[in-house]
Amino acid sequence: DIVMTQSPLSLPVTPGEPASISCRSSQSLLHSNGNNYMDWYLQKPGQSPQLLIFLGSNRASGVPDRISGSGSGTDFTLKISRVEAEDVGVYYCIQTLQTPLTFGGGTKVEIK
């Protein structure tokens, strides 16, 4: 199974400041079609997860452009250029290259 490792586990952030979350996979997620099969989700407190970034770097509908995803192969990063209060929650990466699909352990983002 592909292991997804996120860091940090917890990320206290100051509103208006940038934030970055890392996700590393135990195997390359780059498919021969050129897509990286890795997505990012945010689970806000008391809510279902919501899609933020798909296929490594594509912003989902309605996601503000201050949130971006980058990376390829085994190393991926989610960046928030200017953190806002609504960004609080737990961020998860997931690989969808092969079954079983596997999630990272999550990164809890909270306001300082």
Added chain:
Amino acid sequence: QVQLVQSGAEVKKPGASVKVSCKASGYSFRSYGITWVRQAPGQGLEWMGWINVYNGDTTYARKLQGRVTMTTDTSTNTAYMDLGRLTSDDTAMYYCARYGVPSKYFDLWGRGTLVTVSS
């Protein structure tokens, strides 16, 4: 309105089975797949498996094989997840979500169904 509406909370005894439903509306049900993800209290997300609504193909997480069955009823646009031989470790929030082929990302989620296993 594009949504997935899940059935209500369940309390089950160890050894019993639970069947959770997920009713889709507002989109072409057969054009997407349905996946199931669960979350134990205070824990992270765990992928359980998925079903291709168009052809009924399923793939289950290895640890759940033999205990889980995912089905759909295209006449009512409803997906079902049946989990048997429940133990306390199955106490969790169960989510259904829609995924596209071949992109496989989950762009629409249900609100979750809490299943509690307790004697």
